Amino acid sequence: MTLVPEPRGFRSRRPRQRAGVGLSGAESLVLLIPALLPILVLSVAPLARGIYLGFTDSRAGLGVTTHFIGIDNFRALIHDTLFVNSFKIGLIWAGCVTAIQFCLALGLALLLSQPLHGRWLARSLALVPWAMPSVLVGIMWKLFFQPQAGILNEGLYRAHLPGSSIDWLSDFTWALPAVILVGVWAGMPQTTVALLAGVQSVSDDLHEAAAVDGASAWRRFRDITLPQLRPVIIAITTLDLIWNFNSFGLVYVLTLGGPGHSTELPMLFAYNEAFKYGEFGYASALGDAMVVVITGFLIVYLWGRLKETTS
């Protein structure tokens, strides 16, 4: 934001002496209400009720009443192999996608801050997934992975590499890796942008001074860039983990959780429970369990931030 020049005749005085400049409680409320009301009605209240539903036997059915059943849903969840499976897949997915995304995005960010021809192309392409609905990303990669009319298998066939007849998205072993690849691709924008800004904000003077002192590119990266990047890295990695764990649309279009539940993320499992079988209470209990995991990620983030502010 550009700084606007000070108005004429202004002299700094202590704000407290100025009557009515700070926001009064009434004013704040009035300005906030248009936002506050919808948020309370359509976000806070449903969320609270959703969390509560996890402790009930709410289900679809004409004239069915809902009863509070305590932790019965959670007891059933622990013994539900499909639930455990979806959590396992969710953690594997979130971990792998975030880790690979981070490495690739960091590499790209470093490259983009070098004076290379054609980096505008790389930067624009890195942002494209942001502009596409997850459904479209799914469709695009589905075309890519198509076993008989897709380019991947054709490329493997021509290069005489193995795997040219694998139906990637239907294969019990390869579906999850394939889907992880797509997840990485779809998540490049936000990670690249965050890391790029972080890399570019590292002062050039430090790099120059270090270069003059004879430090190699790798040493400079490790001792100057990385430490300064720490807050950005922690922030974007935590956000990525949470977003990825909650992912739905991409895998819904790619595999619908198949084959045989090998790509069934928690959100997909919950969606099926709710909208296929009408088990609303059970699905909400699953959501509550997801919240616990996410809180875990958040705690790690806050701990990381705390360490950074105290160090």
Place this chain on the structure above:
Amino acid sequence: MRKFLRIGAALVLCAALAATAAQAGPKKQSVVNLTFATYVWQPTTVAAVNNIVAAWNKSHASIQVQVVPVDVNSVHDKLLTSFVGGSAADIVHDEAADISGFTQQGYLANLTPLIPKDLKAEIPKPVWASVDFGHKITGVPIMSQTYNVFANMDLLKAAGIKAPTVASPWTWDRFRAVAKQLSTNGNFGVCWGLRSPTATIQTMSLNWGGQWNYLQNGRWVLNVGKGEQKMLTTIHDMIYDDKSVDPAGVGLSGSAVLPSFFGGKCAMTIQGNYQGQGMISQSPKGFNWAMFPPLKGDTQDQAANPQTLSISQQSQHKTEAMQFIAYVLNSQNMAKLAAGDWLIPAAPSAGTLVVKSTKHYGFWRNAISAVPKLVKANWVSLVPYARWKAEVATPAFRSYLGNQLSLDALIKQLTGGWDSIRG
């Protein structure tokens, strides 16, 4: 003066409004508006449905029907949300195996007192059994599907193999032998898309009397006995012993193996009979295809799992809705729908009409010959079936057909899964 004019204008306005209201009143009250949710998607069927509805609307001024299309890939989810949201259509198009859940949840009206006697008589008893949930009928069958062999007649002729006829269909042994014979030079006898194998496996095990679910001491159990195992081992052995089934196609959906079939990589393919539509629209020019009558084990029996029309319990006009259903399912209309979707109409009389009116005589004659072979399958009307199929059966069958599971382990998974879901 102005005041009088204003009052006068107001009075005239009121009078006009009252007059229109009075006129509109009785007329509006006598028109019943029904919504008809359907998932038909083939262009020919959509046209047929629209024509039928238009004809009805023309001849029934007091009962007007509006078509509400439903996405074919998420029928159950969409119907469930509409039931829960209280915005369900009056007439709902679904499938026999799918409506058991909705019936149990109370969303579908009991049609037993509403079905006209002649409609009841038209459709064979085994087909009615698939929509009968403890003497509560919640759907009217429209059309059914069977699994048939489609063959590339040029390749068969070149090998000197004659096609089966309705009078003398092929047995499974003959089919296996032919498939083996045609598997030479890197080509295969059969392309079989078994990504969703459950329906195929279960319905064809009826050829050996395999009903999968049996009533034992008042409870429905799952038994994988001789009849059930025969189908499983037949497919498995064809893939791994005979090597007559293209292994690359086993993980694909039915439609996805069509390119291999058209490309001559395999001489035959097993598909739902509706794939006749795919043959016509996707095959290359001059491709000589034929559909055979159903294969024979001990019998040619296949499961009756028809598409259905139901009335939602929340509907305010159930009698009118049934009138519309009866109209849709009269012989001519049923024939038009079936012809459009390339499915077998539930009423044999409609079947005769289709055969008479089509130019694909051979296909339809073989398709209709399956009507007497449609029998009641126990699993279709059981409530735990939907979950068992999606969560246990399909992944387990796929693992078995991918040679990652032994037969004994498969049986254990299937029965264990059934017991835990049924509870």
Place this chain on the structure above:
Amino acid sequence: MIVSSRPKTARTAQYVGLWCYILFLGFPLLWMLSVSFKSGPELVELHPHLIPQSFTLANFGTGLHEYGVLHDAWNSFKVASLTAVLTTFIGVPAAYVLARQKGLISKLGLGWILLSQMFPLILIIIPLFLVLRDLHLTDSHAGLIFVYVVWTLPFILCMLQSYVRGIPRELEEAAMVDGASRFTVLRTVIAPLLAPGIVVVTLFAFIQAWNEFFFALVLLQTPSLTTLPVALARFVGIEGIVRLGPLAASALLATLPSLLMFVVIQRWLTRGVLSGAVKG
């Protein structure tokens, strides 16, 4: 930038790396482009080529007419623009409060912004569906727009309030000393300075609403109301005979609007994201 004598191998390695990235990022898009121009028979051939052998524009026509993609695009456009306008309208005053007010409310607000991003949608969707049902807003664009506004508000507020923070307080103070009311200050001082931020935020809200899938999937049932992402998911089909050509063409058409808008705002967007993610 340091002008050092980088060895040639390092530079070449960097170019190789850059072009590997470009390939990875751009190839799926290129393939979709290729598929959308191929004719039906070529698409079922067993060995596809990258460059279409039978170039055709028919797929776009099919997508537009037969699949009715244009109608769904119009639905998406309607919903997205109303969402964007409404969100900005509500968001500016709220962001102002959050930026200026140092008390409990703004802390709660910022806390809520962070938390609301984290909750799995499954927890919200069922009660939300029931609330909307009671308000008779299910299966309607109005209901969907309300949901989208609430759903995009957090990120918008995050970005806007950091923009507001960038405006010196002294300007408002000066105006208020001269007797202006709070609303006049907002209108005449803050809003004009916030203009670029408002543009970015409005376009961002548009893109979010345009791309959203889950809520639209569950809340909309009537096909004539569906938005573009849901319509496209419909075409992917499992057992249905899917025509890849029109699917790819429709998908391309669907990306264009948000892609164009994105090109416009990308510079400001990245700045906004950073201030939100790192400082917020």
